[in-house]
Amino acid sequence: MIIDCHGHYTTAPAAHTAWRERQLAGDAPTYPTISDDEIRESVQGQLRLMDERGIDLTIFSPRASAMAHHLGDARTSADWTRVCNDLVHRVVTLYPDRFAGVGQLPQSPGVPVERSIPELRRCVEELGFIGCNLNPDPSGGHWTAPALTDPTWYPCYEAMIELDVPAMVHVSASANRAFHATGAHYLNADTTAFMQLLQGDLFADLPGLRLVIPHGGGAVPYHWGRYRGLADMLDRPDPARHVLANVSFDTCVYHQPGMDLLFDVIPADAILFGSEALGAVRGLDDRTGHHFDDTRRYVDAVPLSEDDRAKVYEHNARRVYPRLTVRPSRP
Amino acid sequence: MIIDCHGHYTTAPAAHTAWRERQLAGDAPTYPTISDDEIRESVQGQLRLMDERGIDLTIFSPRASAMAHHLGDARTSADWTRVCNDLVHRVVTLYPDRFAGVGQLPQSPGVPVERSIPELRRCVEELGFIGCNLNPDPSGGHWTAPALTDPTWYPCYEAMIELDVPAMVHVSASANRAFHATGAHYLNADTTAFMQLLQGDLFADLPGLRLVIPHGGGAVPYHWGRYRGLADMLDRPDPARHVLANVSFDTCVYHQPGMDLLFDVIPADAILFGSEALGAVRGLDDRTGHHFDDTRRYVDAVPLSEDDRAKVYEHNARRVYPRLTVRPSRP
Numbered sequence: 126m127i128i129d130c131h132g133h134y135t136t137a138p139a140a141h142t143a144w145r146e147r148q149l150a151g152d153a154p155t156y157p158t159i160s161d162d163e164i165r166e167s168v169q170g171q172l173r174l175m176d177e178r179g180i181d182l183t184i185f186s187p188r189a190s191a192m193a194h195h196l197g198d199a200r201t202s203a204d205w206t207r208v209c210n211d212l213v214h215r216v217v218t219l220y221p222d223r224f225a226g227v228g229q230l231p232q233s234p235g236v237p238v239e240r241s242i243p244e245l246r247r248c249v250e251e252l253g254f255i256g257c258n259l260n261p262d263p264s265g266g267h268w269t270a271p272a273l274t275d276p277t278w279y280p281c282y283e284a285m286i287e288l289d290v291p292a293m294v295h296v297s298a299s300a301n302r303a304f305h306a307t308g309a310h311y312l313n314a315d316t317t318a319f320m321q322l323l324q325g326d327l328f329a330d331l332p333g334l335r336l337v338i339p340h341g342g343g344a345v346p347y348h349w350g351r352y353r354g355l356a357d358m359l360d361r362p363d364p365a366r367h368v369l370a371n372v373s374f375d376t377c378v379y380h381q382p383g384m385d386l387l388f389d390v391i392p393a394d395a396i397l398f399g400s401e402a403l404g405a406v407r408g409l410d411d412r413t414g415h416h417f418d419d420t421r422r423y424v425d426a427v428p429l430s431e432d433d434r435a436k437v438y439e440h441n442a443r444r445v446y447p448r449l450t451v452r453p454s455r456p
Numbered sequence: 457m458i459i460d461c462h463g464h465y466t467t468a469p470a471a472h473t474a475w476r477e478r479q480l481a482g483d484a485p486t487y488p489t490i491s492d493d494e495i496r497e498s499v500q501g502q503l504r505l506m507d508e509r510g511i512d513l514t515i516f517s518p519r520a521s522a523m524a525h526h527l528g529d530a531r532t533s534a535d536w537t538r539v540c541n542d543l544v545h546r547v548v549t550l551y552p553d554r555f556a557g558v559g560q561l562p563q564s565p566g567v568p569v570e571r572s573i574p575e576l577r578r579c580v581e582e583l584g585f586i587g588c589n590l591n592p593d594p595s596g597g598h599w600t601a602p603a604l605t606d607p608t609w610y611p612c613y614e615a616m617i618e619l620d621v622p623a624m625v626h627v628s629a630s631a632n633r634a635f636h637a638t639g640a641h642y643l644n645a646d647t648t649a650f651m652q653l654l655q656g657d658l659f660a661d662l663p664g665l666r667l668v669i670p671h672g673g674g675a676v677p678y679h680w681g682r683y684r685g686l687a688d689m690l691d692r693p694d695p696a697r698h699v700l701a702n703v704s705f706d707t708c709v710y711h712q713p714g715m716d717l718l719f720d721v722i723p724a725d726a727i728l729f730g731s732e733a734l735g736a737v738r739g740l741d742d743r744t745g746h747h748f749d750d751t752r753r754y755v756d757a758v759p760l761s762e763d764d765r766a767k768v769y770e771h772n773a774r775r776v777y778p779r780l781t782v783r784p785s786r787p
Contacts, residue, residue, distance in 0.1 A: 350711025
């Protein structure tokens, strides 16, 4: 079985997106009626791609760039988050064998993250979701939040552990003109989060916490020697033990040399198959004739033992997201 | 000949650093007398390392993390920059066959960058320097400056072109608690700068401009497929032509798999040998028994044609820094 740990609902019906625009414009719109057929139609492209690529199941969350926790206030974010998660729940309900839900959280800059816990509980306990996306920078590129190792994040982590769900550490759109979202902000966030975890001792405090750093771990595998050296200078343990026991990287790396490097330096136990399709990079690579984000081709081309391949495609995801296995296949 | 394009004077005499501390404390201290012997003594470790590694010449600039353009005001920054550049000039004067000077610029957040031009001219015309370091984020991790493609940077670029010197795009310390300097801010800046250049069309306006993005290009080579795909989506040319005709990456990548990837995806014409020794990562890698930052070992182990190897070790540096060749070997 092949599980893609990283898909966002980037093709949500236009009425959903229009509601958000009216919300941000200051209206108090009634959420539109969206039929099951519209939902089905909206994911046909995603399903076709999954079929073509042999992906059985996608761990599916609201569009990351649209979370935009920096817009409006805590109420804006809470209302938007709820309708986004409900819409993903409808997709999962219609296609329970093809999608498992992951929720966004109603974060806002400066608002204590524990206010996100009720929505996290609702996602897991009522909607049957198996994880959440946690934004390390709700300010959208101004990086005003404390490091992920700061105790202010702990209440949210403790709820995740209690619910037995992981978080993917994933920023949203950039409100900082210096950072292109998918070309800089996303990768910078991955790199920043990893370094925060390397510097701290979060998993000694919370050994049951599991995090996923997307986009192949940002710059980290390419600079793995730098991180090993910095850990040594900072008197921290080897990051392969200190961080990767609780943190996984996905395989959202869109060319073969990058994928080869990822598997060369990061233990297979800490890698989850992911593509972020339909996501940031949708075109065809004219060198290969295939989509840049068809990451299965690159992973298939990496020489791996059958055991490691099965871990990366399925078993690691089941370990990191245990509710994937226990959830009813037909809710 | 082997030229290391990326060395900072991280071992400057204590009196120099003490002067900075007093300056930041609000004193108006007289700059201390530092003898030639003290200068010589301060670079013995650097010279020994260069000898051990077979590095003939290091392109040498003030300590990057100490530029700290965000501290004090424009006057603070100007005064500090001048004494830092003068000190590098003394090193170069004492060891003209081993070091070539590169200057920091007196930038400050919100201050027009053209105010840096007189110091740039002084560095090149009076001190014989061959390039400068340009901080794309003088705010120290708050990223308040416009993108490098913004016309506000052009006066500085035009002066660089007139003087025939390149800039290394290099941030300084992080004043943002989210970012560890050498483990996040540096690499994020490299990634951010590259994406700004990919999005824009700077080199169509200024074809004579040459930039160096350090630390192996941040996350860029590892995610080269992402950048090729984003360029396609944004209707920009292939970044190998569009950006790398004017931009080089250095080889500050501290393990073999990362170095192999760099050379696998980036044309040798766009790679300059560099180590950043003595820099961020000084320890011994217990897997190899050698220093993490002994990048010559990794480059030597990459299968390259003799022609490409000579480009990376010497000829590219002479092309990007033409004043390296014309400068008097004994000032």
